Amino acid sequence: MTTAIREQTVGEVLSANGVSRRTFIKFCVSTASFLALAPGMGQVIAKQLLKTKRPSVIYLSFQECTGCLESLTRSYTPSVENMIFNMISLDYDDTLMAAAGKQSEEARDAAIKENYGKYLVVVDGAVPLGNGGVYNTQGGKSAVQILRDTAKGAAAIVCVGTCSSYGGLPYANPNPTGAVPVSDIITDKPLINVPGCPPIPAVITSTLVQYVTLGVPALDAHHRPLAFYGNTIHDRCYRRPYFDVGKFAKTFDDEGARNGWCLYELGCKGPTTYNACATVKWNEGTSFPIESGHPCLGCSEPSFWDRNGSFYAPLAAGLIGSLAPAGEAAGVGAAVGIGAAALSRLRSRARTQSRAAEKTASKED
Amino acid sequence: MELLEFARGPALKVALVVFCFGVLWRLVGTVLLRYHRHLSEPRDGYFKAFMLGLLVGGSRSWPHKQYIKRTGYGEALGYAYHIGLFIVILFFAPHVLFIKSLFGVSWPTLPSGIVTIIAVLTFTLLLAVLFRRLAHRVLRRLSNFDDYFSWFVTTLVIVTGLMATAHFGARYETLLAWHILSFDLLLIWYPFGKLMHAFYIFPSRIINGYFLARKGAPS
Ligand code: SF4
Secondary structure, three states: OOHHHHOOEHHHHHHHOOOOHHHHHHHHHHHHHHOOOOOOHHHHHHHHHHHOEOOEEEEEEOEOOOHHHHHHHOOOOOOHHHHHHHHOEEEEEOOOOOOOHHHHHHHHHHHHHHOOOOEEEEEEOEEEOHHHHOOOEEOOEEHHHHHHHHHOOEEEEEEEOHHHHHOHHHHOOOOOOOEEOHHHOOOOOOEEEEOOOOOOHHHHHHHHHHHHHHOOOOEOOOOOEHHHHOOEHHHHOOOHHHHHHOOEOOOOOOHHHHOOOEOHHHOOOHHHOEOOHHHHOEOOOOEOOOOOOOOOOOOOOOOOOOOOOOOOOOOOOOOOOOOHHHHHHHHHHHHHHHHHHHHHHHHHHHHHHHHHHHHHHHHHO | OOHHHHHHHHHHHHHHHHHHHHHHHHHHHHHOOOOOOOOOOOOOOHHHHHHHHHHHHHHOOOOOHHHHHHHHHHHHHHHHHHHHHHHHHHHEHHHHHHHHHHHOOOOOOEOHHHHHHHHHHHHHHHHHHHHHHHHOHHHHHHOOHHHHHHHHHHHHHHHHHHHHHHOOOOOHHHHHHHHHHHHHHHHHHHHHOHHHHHHHHHHHHHHHHHHHHHOOOOO
8 A cells, every 4th residue: 555545534535435425424423323422423523534544554463263354344345334444544464465475564564664653553363472472473473572563653452352352262271372362461552452253343343433533432441442342232132021021041942942032041141241242233233143042152251261161051050060069068067066066965974974973972971 | 250250159169168067067066966864754755746846846937826916027027038038049040040050950930020029028028127126125135246147148148139130230240249249158157147047947846846745745
C-alpha cells in the first residue's frame, strides 16, 4: 500500500470507492446503535470518520487457528462492515496479504517506522514463552520478540479472540508451550480485548470503528468493550423464560430440547458468559449456538477450556471430583467419636468407682 | 482461580470434609456415651419400649394441648420456615443438579418462580423468628452466640440465593459464588453449632421415649 493512499482520510477513500453519503451515514448510525451510544453519536462518528486519516493496522498472528480471522472475513459482502477495510490501512497481515516472507516483514517494518506511536496492533493468538519462545517463530524471530518490537511504537493493542485475550486453547492445562495472553507481556499500552472463539465479526469491526472515531471504548475488568460484553448471554437469551419457570432440556433429544427449553442442565454457561451472541448473533443475524440447540460454552471468558469442570456440567454442579475425601473424613470422625466416647466412659466409670470407694471409706469410719 | 470456581471446588471440598468429620464425630461420640444404669426393673420389653420411643419421637414434635397458646406461635413459625427451607433446598432445579453432581441422584423439581416465592416467604419467616428471639424476654436471655450465628448462616444462604436468582447486587457469577460460599460456611458450622439438631432431634426423642417406657413412664 503506497504512502499516498495511506495518507488519505476515510472520507476520501470512501468517495473514491463510490460509497454514497446515504450508505455511509446509515452505517455510522447503525454502528452507534450497535455500540449502545446515544442516537446523535451516529453523526459524531460520521464527522470523525470523514476527517480521520485511516490508521495503520498491523495484524499479528501467533498461536491461533485462524478462526478469528476467518470470522472477521465472514463479514457478509457486500456489507457496510466491509467498509471497515476502507477505514483502516491494513498494512500487515501475513495471512491476508499477497506478500510473503521477507517482503511482508519489510511491509511491517515500514508501517512501524512511518506510523510510529500512531498505529494499531491487532493480535490474534496466544504467545508461547516456553523454552525461550521457540514454539512460534516467524522469520527466525520468536512471537514474543515480534510482539515486543511491534508493540513498542503502537498507540494501542486490540486482542482479537480468546487466545490473545486470555491465552485460550494453547493456555489450557497442561499448557505445554508456556502460552500466555498478550496482557502478560505488554503492560504499558492501552489494551482492548475482543474475546470469543471466535469473536463475532461485527463486534471486531465495530470495536475498531469505535477506536478509530472515539478512542478506547469503555471497558470492563477484563478489558472488553462494555458495549458488547456488558451483558451475559443469559440476560438476553430468548430461552430465558424457560429458565425462569424451570423448564429444562435434560438431554439433546428429549421433549424439552425439541420444545426449545433452557439448556442450563446440559451445561449452558450463558449465565456467566459476557458476550453479544444472543443479540448480534452470527451469519447475518441468523442464529447463535443456543438457538442452534447447543449450550453456550463460555468461550469469551478467561480459562474457558479449563474452568467449570466440563462443557456439559451444569453451573450448579460441585467441582470436587470425588467424594472419597469426605468419606474418609466421616471415617476419621467416627473413629474420633468412638475414642471420645470411650474416654468419657472410662472417666465416668472411674468417677463411679471413686465415689463408691469414698462411700465405703466413710462407712468404715 | 476465580471466586466461583473456588466456591464450587476447593471451598466446597473442605466444607464437605469438615461437615462429614464433625457430624460423625458428634453423632458417634454422643450415641456411645455411657447411659445411667436403671436400677428399677424394666417395665416394657425392648421392642415395646422402642415402639413407644418412636411414638414419643412423633408426639414430642407436636405442640402440647396444654401449652399451645403460649408455644403455638413459635412452633408454627418453626414449622413454616423449616418446610420452606426443605422445599427450596430439595425442589429448586439448580439445587437438584448440585445434589446430582455429588451423589448421582435426582428427582423432579418445582418451577423456579414458585420456589422463589417460597424462598421469599422463608426469608420473611426467618426475620420473624429473629424478631421473636429478640423480643421474647426469656428467649433472649437463653440465647447465645450459637443461636444467632446459626440463624445468620442459614439466612445468609437464603439471601445470597435470592440475590443470585434475581441477579441483584453484583454480577451473576459473583452472586452465585457468594451463595455457594455461604453454603460452604453453613456446612463448616453445621456440626459444631445448634444446626446439628437436625441429626440429634429425632434420635434423642426416641431414645428418651425408649428409656421412659423401660422405666414404666411412657408418654
Ligand atoms: S439456555 Fe443458557 S443462556 Fe439461555 S436461559 Fe438457559 S441457561 Fe440462560
